[in-house]
Amino acid sequence: MKLKISSPLPTPVESDSENENPKMFLESRIHSGLDPNCRSTLPLDPKSFSKVMKTIDTFIFDADGVLWLGESVMPGSPRLIDYLVKHNKQIIVLTNNATKSRAVYAKKLAKLGYNSSKMNKNNLVNPAAVVADTLHRAGLDGKRVYLIGEQGLRDEMDELGIEYFGHGPEKKQDEADGSGAFMYDIKLEENVGAVVVGYEKHFDYVKMMKASNYLREEGVLFVATNEDETCPGPNPEVVIPDAGPIVAAIKCASGRDPLTVGKPCTPAFNYIKRKWNINPSRTMMIGDRTNTDVKFGRDHGMKTLLVLSGCHQIEDIIENQMNERDDMVPDYVAPYLGALVPESNQIYY
Numbered sequence: 001m002k003l004k005i006s007s008p009l010p011t012p013v014e015s016d017s018e019n020e021n022p023k024m025f026l027e028s029r030i031h032s033g034l035d036p037n038c039r040s041t042l043p044l045d046p047k048s049f050s051k052v053m054k055t056i057d058t059f060i061f062d063a064d065g066v067l068w069l070g071e072s073v074m075p076g077s078p079r080l081i082d083y084l085v086k087h088n089k090q091i092i093v094l095t096n097n098a099t100k101s102r103a104v105y106a107k108k109l110a111k112l113g114y115n116s117s118k119m120n121k122n123n124l125v126n127p128a129a130v131v132a133d134t135l136h137r138a139g140l141d142g143k144r145v146y147l148i149g150e151q152g153l154r155d156e157m158d159e160l161g162i163e164y165f166g167h168g169p170e171k172k173q174d175e176a177d178g179s180g181a182f183m184y185d186i187k188l189e190e191n192v193g194a195v196v197v198g199y200e201k202h203f204d205y206v207k208m209m210k211a212s213n214y215l216r217e218e219g220v221l222f223v224a225t226n227e228d229e230t231c232p233g234p235n236p237e238v239v240i241p242d243a244g245p246i247v248a249a250i251k252c253a254s255g256r257d258p259l260t261v262g263k264p265c266t267p268a269f270n271y272i273k274r275k276w277n278i279n280p281s282r283t284m285m286i287g288d289r290t291n292t293d294v295k296f297g298r299d300h301g302m303k304t305l306l307v308l309s310g311c312h313q314i315e316d317i318i319e320n321q322m323n324e325r326d327d328m329v330p331d332y333v334a335p336y337l338g339a340l341v342p343e344s345n346q347i348y349y
Helices: 022-031 046-053 077-086 102-111 127-138 151-159 181-185 205-214 243-254 266-276 290-299 314-322
Strands: 058-061 090-094 144-148 192-197 221-224 283-287 303-307 332-334
Touching (some): 077 090, 102 151, 127 151, 127 221, 127 266, 144 151, 144 205, 192 243, 205 243, 266 290, 283 290, 290 303
Parallel strands (some): 058 090, 058 283, 144 192, 192 221, 283 303, 303 332
């Protein structure tokens, strides 16, 4: 079978004699021309995955580009989840997307055909949930949160009784005279205990200015959902900016660094460790990005698997190897999750 590495969703196509085995093809791409001392990445197929699976108790999955792409299910992914459930593996979904709540994502998974008994709100983690948990644990002493973010953050903060304001479109300022005078007399609220920043389609200059001014107070917490530069979508020719550029703008304007809770940062790991008491050495992180998913797994002692069905490809692994970025080199690689499931007449486990 030949694998089209350049495709945004790698799928098997017509076989030819040159690249008959996808595993061998991936292996040759990864190791071609590399210094033998580079950290190696091993391609997985159903047989090799079944061996690795014996050493893993918990599988943590990224969502977009792994379980789904946009509003479409990733072909074969539900079958792999069912395969893992059949072998009594613990399943956790960890997405960096905070635009929707865990409850909404659980409904999406069910709609796409995933096992609802194992893929529900109780098995989901996203930055919105971790942000709300972080603020709740910090204790705001009755102070409010200035929020730049979508509905998912609001839902999760509502659940924990955290008060917030500032979300949604800003009221248009009167700039009829072209002076920009509103900038010199911007209205700020009292009693603000934290600024939370995530992806928001209404982000603008006024929001950046308000956030930066609230952050002048040392005691005001600065919490970010994630710092992904872009997010995957169905059209690989279209760049979709994520929360990262928004967070970067406020970092630059305020001169402060946020506590970022999403992958690859530690708050998401601590949240999972508290909730499920995982053993990192017997846990595998599976995702489509080397700088978030793979780095998250490597930084926290987990095994890592990069699937080529979303953002990053073989070329990114090679670049990280050549630049000695071992923290972004996965242990394993596969074209997509469905490629790891044995055929019904094959038993490897």
